[in-house]
Amino acid sequence: MDGLDGDKLNALVGKMLGDLGGAFSVPTVRIGCRLGLFDSLHRDGPATAAELADRLGLAERNVREWALAQAANGYVDYDSGSGRFRLSPEQAMVFAVPDSPVYLPGAFDCVAEMIAGEPKVEAAFRDGGGVAWGESSGCLFCAVGAFFRPGYVNGIVQAWLPAIEGMVPRLEAGAKVADVGCGVGFSTLLMAQAFPNSRFIGYDFHDPSIEQANAHARAHDVSDRVRFETAPAKEIADRDFDLITMFDCLHDMGDPRGCAAHMSRLLKPDGAWMIVEPIAGDAPEDNIGSPVSRLFYNASTMICVPTSLAQEVGEGLGAQAGEKKLTEVIAAGGFSRVRRATEGPFNMVLEARL
Numbered sequence: 001m002d003g004l005d006g007d008k009l010n011a012l013v014g015k016m017l018g019d020l021g022g023a024f025s026v027p028t029v030r031i032g033c034r035l036g037l038f039d040s041l042h043r044d045g046p047a048t049a050a051e052l053a054d055r056l057g058l059a060e061r062n063v064r065e066w067a068l069a070q071a072a073n074g075y076v077d078y079d080s081g082s083g084r085f086r087l088s089p090e091q092a093m094v095f096a097v098p099d100s101p102v103y104l105p106g107a108f109d110c111v112a113e114m115i116a117g118e119p120k121v122e123a124a125f126r127d128g129g130g131v132a133w134g135e136s137s138g139c140l141f142c143a144v145g146a147f148f149r150p151g152y153v154n155g156i157v158q159a160w161l162p163a164i165e166g167m168v169p170r171l172e173a174g175a176k177v178a179d180v181g182c183g184v185g186f187s188t189l190l191m192a193q194a195f196p197n198s199r200f201i202g203y204d205f206h207d208p209s210i211e212q213a214n215a216h217a218r219a220h221d222v223s224d225r226v227r228f229e230t231a232p233a234k235e236i237a238d239r240d241f242d243l244i245t246m247f248d249c250l251h252d253m254g255d256p257r258g259c260a261a262h263m264s265r266l267l268k269p270d271g272a273w274m275i276v277e278p279i280a281g282d283a284p285e286d287n288i289g290s291p292v293s294r295l296f297y298n299a300s301t302m303i304c305v306p307t308s309l310a311q312e313v314g315e316g317l318g319a320q321a322g323e324k325k326l327t328e329v330i331a332a333g334g335f336s337r338v339r340r341a342t343e344g345p346f347n348m349v350l351e352a353r354l
Helices: 006-034 037-044 049-056 060-073 089-095 105-116 118-127 140-163 167-173 186-194 207-219 256-266 291-309 323-332
Strands: 077-079 084-086 176-180 199-204 226-230 241-247 267-278 337-343 347-353
Touching (some): 006 037, 006 060, 006 089, 037 049, 037 060, 037 089, 060 077, 060 084, 105 291, 140 186, 140 347, 167 241, 176 186, 186 207, 186 226, 207 226, 241 256, 323 337, 323 347
Parallel strands (some): 176 199, 176 241
Antiparallel strands (some): 077 084, 267 347
16 A cells, blocks of 8 residues: 555554453453452462362353453463462552552443443434433443542542632531532542531432432431432522532533533532543643543543533533633633642542632
């Protein structure tokens, strides 16, 4: 073929083989997580395939192929002398320590749910519509909750809330907080556990998520000061909040400007709105080439934009909107001050004041 650069082609094919290897690992990692294979290697120590199968009451031949696949992935280590597989401390952080900031089984579940939702998203490409949250696949909302939880466990109380001016003392004394777009409630419960004198209300428009959130509140014995309600963001009736939080959801809303305007009516005059959004530059070229943006752009194609387009207005901000665009949207709702309070490798935290 004229103009073909063999070196560039070989480099691209090599990259694709790596990408496909990662994609092929999704079902085997999910099986390993569900059956406790990673957990056993972490908890009970190195094992041959036969020993690992015996620990868990599984079929040795299947376990052996699984373990070799994970060794080929680089997700477990293999000692050819002893025939044993082991999970290094670093691998355990990714696959076996749920409160680790880099615990990623939820990400593998998100991939599976995106693939399951592919036909509906493709149909939206053809007809220009969207795919409502919760309708693309069986339990996308569960997978998304699990994916975000490690970041919330390690970020909300330790870094994000302290970055909001004067907010921690208010929460310690007793504040009224709305967690809008709370999903299954992980973010709300983490805040409630850290600040027992405050009251929290989690809102989400997806009723199955709220059912799970209420179950989590009962399990954590915080129902006396935490409640969850099914309500679209623009229909929240309560008022006079010291703090409103939104975690990774403003860009999913069909009418984020209308939402911002409603948030301005819900806050006390000296209250704050904390908006946590995926980290992104303001221009597409700022994001192309970043491994984090690669994840977010693909997830946004399959989840965030279709979700927004299925709602009224359907602005379709996407998960890589960037601080400049988000600030414009928030300011359109009547907020006079918007600043980036802090950031991490995956998120930016914006503080909005009236």
